[in-house]
Amino acid sequence: MTTPPSVKPVSLWDPVVRLTHWSIAVIVLMNALLTEGGGQIHVWVGWIGMAILVLRLLWGLIGPAEARFSAFPPNPRAAISHLATLVAGRPRDYPSHNPAGALMAYALWATLAALMMTGLVMTGGATPMQIDDQRAAVALGDWSVLVKESDDEDSHKPGPWKKTAKEVHEVAGNLILFLVALHIAGVVLESRAMRRNLVKPMLLGAAKSKVRK
Amino acid sequence: MTETDPSRRRRTIALSIFLLVQVVAVVFFVGDVVGDLRENPGSTHFIFEALVTAALAVGVFLGARALNETLAVMRAQETALAAASGALSQVIADQFYDWGLTPAERDVGMLALKGLDVAEISDLRGAAPGTVRAQLTRIYAKAGVSGRAQFAAFFVEDLLGAALPEMRPG
Numbered sequence: 001m002t003t004p005p006s007v008k009p010v011s012l013w014d015p016v017v018r019l020t021h022w023s024i025a026v027i028v029l030m031n032a033l034l035t036e037g038g039g040q041i042h043v044w045v046g047w048i049g050m051a052i053l054v055l056r057l058l059w060g061l062i063g064p065a066e067a068r069f070s071a072f073p074p075n076p077r078a079a080i081s082h083l084a085t086l087v088a089g090r091p092r093d094y095p096s097h098n099p100a101g102a103l104m105a106y107a108l109w110a111t112l113a114a115l116m117m118t119g120l121v122m123t124g125g126a127t128p129m130q131i132d133d134q135r136a137a138v139a140l141g142d143w144s145v146l147v148k149e150s151d152d153e154d155s156h157k158p159g160p161w162k163k164t165a166k167e168v169h170e171v172a173g174n175l176i177l178f179l180v181a182l183h184i185a186g187v188v189l190e191s192r193a194m195r196r197n198l199v200k201p202m203l204l205g206a207a208k209s210k211v212r213k
Numbered sequence: 214m215t216e217t218d219p220s221r222r223r224r225t226i227a228l229s230i231f232l233l234v235q236v237v238a239v240v241f242f243v244g245d246v247v248g249d250l251r252e253n254p255g256s257t258h259f260i261f262e263a264l265v266t267a268a269l270a271v272g273v274f275l276g277a278r279a280l281n282e283t284l285a286v287m288r289a290q291e292t293a294l295a296a297a298s299g300a301l302s303q304v305i306a307d308q309f310y311d312w313g314l315t316p317a318e319r320d321v322g323m324l325a326l327k328g329l330d331v332a333e334i335s336d337l338r339g340a341a342p343g344t345v346r347a348q349l350t351r352i353y354a355k356a357g358v359s360g361r362a363q364f365a366a367f368f369v370e371d372l373l374g375a376a377l378p379e380m381r382p383g
Contacts, residue, residue, distance in 0.1 A: 014284050015229035016277075023233070051240035055233055055277075062277055064284050127244035 009093040010066050012201050017067050020056040021202055024049060024112070025180075032177050040135075043119070044128045050116045053109065066095055072102035079103045086193050098190070104183050111179060114172045121165035221287055228280050235273045242266040305368055312355040321348045326365060 013021075027049040035042040060069040078099035085091040091098065097105060123131065137144075191198045246266050249259040305326065309319045324334045331349070335342040349361070358364045 015226045016232065016280065019226075019229045019233055047241060047244065048237055051237040052233065054240055055236040058236075058274070058277055062274075063281055064288075125244070125247065127241055127248060129241070129245065130248055 009196070010096065010201050012204075014064050014067055016055065016059050016063060018202055020052050020059070024052050024056070027052065028112075028176055028180060032173055038122070040128070040132065043123060043131060046116060046119050047128055049112065053112050053116065057109070071096035072099070072105070074103055074106050075099050076103060086189065089193075090195075091190070091193055093194075100186065101190070104179065104186060108176070108179055108183065111172050111176045115169060115176065118165040118169040118172065122162055122169060221283075225280065225283055225287070228276075228283070232273065232276050232280060235269065235276065239266065239270050239273055242269060301368070308368070312352075314352060314355060318348050318352050318355075321345060322352045322364075325349060325352070325361060326368065 027045055031042055031045050031049070035045060059067050065071055072094075079102070082091060082099045086100075096102070126134070187198050242262070243266055246259070246263050249256070249262060253259060305323070306319075309322055314322060320338065321334055324337065329337070331342050331345050334340075335345045338345065353360060353364055356364060356367065358367060
């Protein structure tokens with residue numbers, strides 16, 4: 001690792017990190033609270049979310065240093081000791097996410113991935129366009145598009161896979177809201193302890209202040 | 214001082230949004246290709262679509278790499294600018310030393326270079342305006358310049374000429 005001796009915290013996350021962060025936040029809130037589960041919009045939004053997750057994970061491999069996974073490896077022990085310093089007083093700075101924040105990022109990504117995989121199983125992997133096409137055809141009275149599905153063993157009764165996927169999808173849907181709440185609480189607590197606004201670097205950064213001294 | 218050109222910053226944001234749209238397209242196309250793969254993998258439609266999708270995916274990858282490089286260049290420029298301003302203050306400090314300025318005169322000279330007038334300097338230093346004026350006069354005398362304008366010009370000339378020392382990193 002090439003961490004400099006005096007660690008400077010991120011003063012402004014790069015645009016890809018910021019964009020994926022806030023768009024995934026909007027998408028989680030939309031699909032958890034606003035859209036009808038299993039509905040057309042829900043599936044569309046889910047697929048867009050999948051693309052955002054793909055971009056963020058790609059960025060974790062080829063992005064700038066502080067956005068890469070190598071800058072914040074999952075380390076539960078470091079996360080716990082970081083939380084201990086948080087309780088005790090002023091925690092130290094990290095060049096990327098702090099260890100607790102890093103664990104949160106991985107937990108959120110894993111939950112998102114679980115939501116998307118199970119969502120795909122539930123819809124049979126059909127893209128929103130295919131689902132729309134099918135619906136349009138059925139609306140015109142052409143039921144034959146559904147025949148192929150009837151050949152599958154699981155068209156009338158949801159098979160065990162789909163059932164399990166549905167349950168996991170629901171649990172993960174609640175889990176992600178819980179994680180989001182925990183994430184926000186963590187940012188608030190951390191900002192207080194560090195006496196530094198941690199939201200700013202994720203938004204527009206400290207535009208007027210000097211970028212790194 | 215070390216802020217990036219806002220138009221460049223805006224361009225990287227626009228590029229990021231473009232990248233995100235591309236990734237959305239790739240993911241939808243991949244879903245479509247997988248769907249076709251399960252239906253009739255031999256069709257020309259499938260082959261063509263798979264090729265287009267693969268090309269788009271490679272494009273996204275290269276776009277992400279290019280964006281990352283742009284961000285790295287911007288960062289390097291910020292660092293270089295910081296190094297240059299650090300180097301200039303080193304040049305000034307060295308010159309003050311050469312002229313044999315006292316510590317108080319060095320402070321006053323630095324404030325004068327930063328554009329503060331006599332009243333402001335005296336306020337800042339808690340000194341009488343007369344004292345500051347006298348110090349400035351001595352500074353100009355030691356530097357061999359006629360007044361404030363020539364005093365400032367002395368360093369601008371340094372900055373424009375080849376007198377800048379090697380850039381110190383960080």
